[in-house]
Amino acid sequence: MNKINYTADQEQLARFAKAMGHPTRIAILHFLAQRNECFFGDIHEVLPIAKATVSQHLTELKDAGLIQGTIEPPKVKYCINPENWKLAHALFDKMFTDCCPSKKNSCCG
Amino acid sequence: MNKINYTADQEQLARFAKAMGHPTRIAILHFLAQRNECFFGDIHEVLPIAKATVSQHLTELKDAGLIQGTIEPPKVKYCINPENWKLAHALFDKMFTDCCPSKKNSCCG
DNA sequence: TTTGTTGTTCGCAAAATTACAAACAATCTT
DNA sequence: AAGATTGTTTGTAATTTTGCGAACAACAAA
Numbered sequence: 001m002n003k004i005n006y007t008a009d010q011e012q013l014a015r016f017a018k019a020m021g022h023p024t025r026i027a028i029l030h031f032l033a034q035r036n037e038c039f040f041g042d043i044h045e046v047l048p049i050a051k052a053t054v055s056q057h058l059t060e061l062k063d064a065g066l067i068q069g070t071i072e073p074p075k076v077k078y079c080i081n082p083e084n085w086k087l088a089h090a091l092f093d094k095m096f097t098d099c100c101p102s103k104k105n106s107c108c109g
Numbered sequence: 110m111n112k113i114n115y116t117a118d119q120e121q122l123a124r125f126a127k128a129m130g131h132p133t134r135i136a137i138l139h140f141l142a143q144r145n146e147c148f149f150g151d152i153h154e155v156l157p158i159a160k161a162t163v164s165q166h167l168t169e170l171k172d173a174g175l176i177q178g179t180i181e182p183p184k185v186k187y188c189i190n191p192e193n194w195k196l197a198h199a200l201f202d203k204m205f206t207d208c209c210p211s212k213k214n215s216c217c218g
Numbered sequence: 219t220t221t222g223t224t225g226t227t228c229g230c231a232a233a234a235t236t237a238c239a240a241a242c243a244a245t246c247t248t
Numbered sequence: 249a250a251g252a253t254t255g256t257t258t259g260t261a262a263t264t265t266t267g268c269g270a271a272c273a274a275c276a277a278a
Binding site: 002003004005006010011013017018019020022023024025026027029030033046047085088089092095096098 | 111112113114115119120122123126127128129130131132133134135136138139140142155156157194197198201202204205207
Binding site: 057 | 265266267268269270274275276
C-alpha cells in the first residue's frame with residue numbers, strides 16, 4: 001500500500017529520455033557527433049523541417065542539458081554537453097543493467 | 110542542401126526513448142526489475158496514480174515493445190520484453206558511445 | 219546608415235499526452 | 249445465476265508537443 005516517490009535519478013532519466021524521444025532530436029544528436037563544426041545552419045540544412053522548428057528542438061535538447069549552444073556572431077555553435085552526456089549514459093546503462101532479464105530476480109528470468 | 114532521412118535505428122531509438130520519457134514509466138521499469146511477481150495490482154499499488162492511468166502507461170510501454178503482458182486469470186502479469194530490452198540497450202549504448210565527446214572528431218573535442 | 223546574414227521569438231493551429239471516474243469485460247467462487 | 253476480483257476501455261478535460269510563417273534582434277559589411 002506504500003506509494004513510492006520517484007527518485008531524483010528516475011526523474012532525471014525520464015527528462016533525458018523525453019528529450020531523446022523524437023527522431024529529429026535523435027538525428028541532431030547523431031549529427032553533432034559526426035561534425036566538428038556544429039552551427040545552427042549546418043544542422044538546419046540537413047533536416048527536412050523549418051528553421052523555427054529546428055530551433056525549438058535545439059532548445060529542448062539544451063533545456064534537458066544534453067547539448068549546449070555558444071554564440072559566435074553571427075552564428076551559433078551547438079555541441080554535446082559532455083558532463084550531462086556522461087551522466088545520461090550512466091543512468092541509461094544502470095537502468096538497462098539493473099533490469100537485465102538475465103538476472104535471477106528479474107521478471108522473465 | 111541534402112536533407113537526411115531518419116534511419117530505422119533512429120526511429121526505433123526515438124520510440125524507445127519516448128516510452129521512457131515519463132517518471133511513472135521509468136518507475137514501472139525499475140519496479141519490474143526488482144520483482145519476480147509483476148502483476149498489475151502490484152504495480153498499481155506502489156504508484157500514486159489511478160489504475161486507469163497505470164493501465165495507459167503499461168500500454169505505452171507494451172506498444173513500444175519494452176514490456177509484455179500475460180493474462181493469468183484473473184490477473185495480468187507484466188514483465189520486461191527481453192529481446193527488445195537488449196535492442197534498446199544496444200541502441201542507446203551505441204548512441205552514447207558514438208557521440209562520446211572524448212572522440213577526436215566530436216564537437217567539444 | 220543601409221543592407222545582408224544568422225537564428226530566435228511570437229502567434230497560431232492541429233495533434234498527442236496525461237489524468238481521472240465511471241462503465242465494462244472476463245474470470246472465478248458461491 | 250449472483251457476487252467478488254482484476255484490469256481494460258470509454259468519455260472527458262487540461263496541458264503539452266509539434267510545426268509553420270512572419271516578425272524580430274544582433275551583428276558585420278558595404
